[in-house]
Amino acid sequence: MSVPVQNVHSRIASRLSKQLDRVRAHPAILLERFGRLVLYMVVIFGAIVFSLPFFWMVRTSIMPGWQIYLIPPQWIPDELHLENWVEFWTKFPFPTFFWNTLLYVGARTLAVTLSSSLVAYGFARLRFPGRDLLFLLCLSTMMLPAQVTLIPQYLIFSRLGWIDTYNPLIVPGLFGVAFHIFLLRQYYTSIPLEMDDSAKIDGCGYLGIYWRIILPMSLPALGVVAVMNITFAWNDFFNPLIYLNNMAQYPISLGLMLMKGEGQALDMQLLMAATTASLLPLFALFFLAQRYFIQGIVVTGVKG
Secondary structure (H helix, E strand, O other): OHHHHHHHHHHHHHHHHHHHHHHHHHHHHHHHHHHHHHHHHHHHHHHHHHHHHHHHHHHHHOOOHHHOOOOOOOOOOOOOOOOHHHHHHHHOOHHHHHHHHHHHHHHHHHHHHHHHHHHHHHHHHOOOOOHHHHHHHHHHHHHOOOOOOHHHHHHHHHHOOOOOOOHHHHHHHHHOOHHHHHHHHHHHOOOOOHHHHHHHHOOOOHHHHHHHHHHHHOHHHHHHHHHHHHHHHHHOOHHHHHHOOOHHHOOHHHHHHHOOOOOOOOOHHHHHHHHHHHHHHHHHHHHHHHHHHHHHHHHHHHOO
8 A cells, every 4th residue: 555655645746846846937937928028019119100101101192182281180081082093193104104113123123133143153153263352342342332433334324325225224233233142142152062063963064053953942042132123123213313314214213203393283192192002012022022031031141
């Protein structure tokens, strides 16, 4: 009978020790939950603060004009004027602006992504004298402000007869972007070199390795570069303003400027409706490519 009694005592003792461990860990659990609660509150507060301008823009786009400038401001309009979203399409040639933006964004993104990936492949996978020095020289161009080279570039493009065309906006992208070259090189260095050796044994050349092995394995990093270029080109205002003079070639960024031209009354509700419509493709792109974008940023950020 002593053995069962000892087993019962040992079970009771183990249960008591577990309860004591839970009691001791209880303050730590409460502290952890309190920390998470504070973190969530900070994140929610930050999200509300950063979303207020977008809410204000959408609210203004569906509000009557006389109600926009009320003091104190009215957050929710009394009437919904959805015709504002139709009027700006008919008052200005916004379909043309959207089409021009799609052409500009697509051509530049394709040029920058392919050229930057090819240059990054050379820096990451090939061995040649002066490679590190050339890579350092490439990175040093990021420290040169664009305003310094603006006048020489304009003179060159003017001599070539490229003013009032999309060539100054697209052709420079064929030579790569230093920041994207750096990102892609960091990703390419994480791919084992043994894969290149195996492909060479099978008779694959350098371009074949790049096209058949490196590019298919680098879709997350290429997606990051593509999303960054799409966002930059879609919002680019300065470069089209410098090189484009014909309104029929304006992208959205310049088209929005026409809505507050000289000698015209500023219809704030139409301007906000057009601005909201111009941002919707970027929001859709981000939500569709969010997983690949974050994955590419993580991988390219921790390697190298």
